[in-house]
Amino acid sequence: MTLTKLPATKTNKRPNRNLLFERIMALLATLNYLLVLFDLTYIPLRNFWLQGRVQGFVKLGNTEWTIPKEPLILPMLPITDWYDWVKGIEPNQDTEAYLNQVDTLEKAVVGKPLQSPEIEAILADLRRQSVEMIDTNPFQVANKTGTLEKVKNEMRDRVFGTEQASSKDAFEQFWSLDNLNGESYGDEIAFFNRKIRPLMETNYYRPIGENGEPVNNFGLLDFPFFLIFALEFLGRTWFISRHRTGVSWLDAMTWRWYDVLLLIPVFRWLRIIPVVIRLNQAQLIDLHKIQRQASQGFVAGIAEDVTEVVVVNVLNQAQAAIHQGDVAKFLSESTRKTYIDLNDINETAEIVKLLLQLTVNQVLPTIKPDLEALLQYSIGKAISDNPAYQGAQVLPGVESLKINLSKQLAQGLYQALYEGAKGLTQTDPVFDELLQRLTDNLAESLSSEMQAQQSLDQLEYLLNALIEEVKVNYVQRLSEEDIEALLDQTRALRQVKQT
Structure with a gap:
């Protein structure tokens, strides 16, 4: 057969345009989901986005990897300056005022002695704000009480060398003239800017909105995506309803149910479902292998139980039919029931004729040499075993006589068999009538004998016992069969078929 390449048409180009559109929408959905993930993780990771600092420890399994005490600072973009408004985040007035007062101290120290009244007033205000910060805990609003504890621990360790002392006393002493006097001022301020300031x-x-939840303006960022996906959803489902027979617009919307997850403003993390489906439809990822493995795992999990239940149920139905006397009913009805002939043809006789014709015209000529050789060997062996031949075997010419006789008899038997079978294939009304009478009498006689109570009881017992043995022997083998091995064989057959 010769394959002819059809010329390119507009219809052939449509799938390319559709694929391009699918890929654009899939990438747009992926971008939207990345934005959703960024929003969901922004608050927990805000410290990193703010300062680019990695400090503390990382636990992998049972191994704890401690990062150096000095934080690792990475170059960062001003992400918090761009995104804080989305979460409604504002500077905390208390901690902001505290840090501004420290900046004021650093500016006032330039060109002035520490003992000046202006600097003493600044230090007194810092001591007051420190005590107030510990008492009021301004970190609680942002759920950062742990950060305040870190600040207190760092200050205790710096002033007293232990974390068991009073944090208020530590701040009081840290912002005192005695502690900052002389060359120690530069070291203390450097410690504060390195350890305390980043924490504060x-x-x-973050203010609370009218709904009782913290302010979140992510909906403003998500709205353009919502608008695009909503218009696409309406257009796509309308197109499906117009080009699919018997599919209404509502049916098409149900068809594309997963796209609705791109439109709802809650549980946005569920958008991973339409994103993955769209990426697969756009041929940007391949989920067929994952789908195949998942379905095979499901089959492996239920195949054993389903196979055993189905087989046992079929066998139980057969046993129930035997106990209810269906075998006896079948035998009795088969003799009383009038056979309905639909085409005035005796199918049994015709089948026998067909088999005879095939045997005579095709099979026997093909196997003639082998059949004659077998007959000749059998006849020769029968002659050799005859005591008379064994006594006359010593006479000259007896062996060749045996061979010629065996060959002639074999050919004669084959020819007689062939002619007899050939005669049966000829149209013969008498033969047809005799064959029909034979089959009818055979079926009637067999059915009558089997309806005898003793024979019927024996038959039902044997059938029931046979089914029980099948249950014990073969159904258990089905349950013990390695389903994974069967799946491996199935996969191998598929690969052979593909190649």
């Missing part, structure tokens, strides 16, 4: 800068204030 992470604090923020």
Whole structure:
């Protein structure tokens, strides 16, 4: 057969345009989902986005990897300056005022002695704000009480060398003239800017909206995506309803149910479902292998139980039919029931004729040499076993006589068999009548004998016992069969078929 390549048409180009559109929408959905993930993780990761600092420890399994005490600072973009408004995040007035007062101290120290009244007033205000910060805990609003504890521990360790002392006393002493006097001022301020300031800068204030939840403006960012996906959903489902017979617009919307997840403003993390489906439809990822493995795992999980239940149920139905006397009913009805002939043809006789014709015209000529050789060997062996031949075997010419006789008899038997079978294939009304009478009498006689109570009881017992043995022997083998091995064989057959 010669394959002819059809010329390119507009219809052939449509799938390419559709694929391009699918890929654009799939990438747009992926971008939207990445934005959703960023929004969901922004608050927990805000410290990193704010300062680019990695500090603390990481636990992998049973191994705890401690990062150096000095934080690792990475170059960062001003992401918090761009995104804080989305979460309604504002600077905390208390911690902001505290850090501004420290900046004021650093500016006032330039060109002035520490013992000046202006600097003493600044230090007194810092001591007051420190005590107030510990008492009021401005970090609680941002759920950062742990950060305040870190600040207190760092200050205790710096002033007293232990974390068991009073944090208020530590701040009081740290912001005292005695502690900052002389060359120690530069070291203390450097410690504050390196350890305390970054912790306090992470604090923020997030107002509560009218719904009782913290302010979240993510809907404003998500609205353009919502508008695009909503228009696409309406257009796509309308197109499906117009081009699919018997599919209404509502049916088409149900068909594309997963796209609705791109439109709802809650549980946005569920958008991973339409994103993955769209990426697969756009041929950007391949989910067929995952789908095949998942379906095979499901089959492996239920195949054993389903197979056993189905087989046992079929066998139980057969046993129930035997106990209810269906075998006897079948035998009795088969003799009383008038046979309905639909085409005035005796199918049994015709089948026998067909088999005879095939045997005579095709099979026997093909196997003639082999059949004659077998007959000749059998006849020769029968002659050799005859005591008379064994006594006359010593006479000259007896062996060749045996061979010629065996060959002639074999050919004669084959020819007689062939002619007899050939005669049966000829149209013969007498033969047809005799064959029909034979089959009818055979069926009637067999059915009558089997309806005898003793024979019927024996038959039902044997059938029931046979089914029980099948249950014990073969159904258990089905349950013990390695389903994974069967799946491996199935996969191998598929690969052979593909190649």
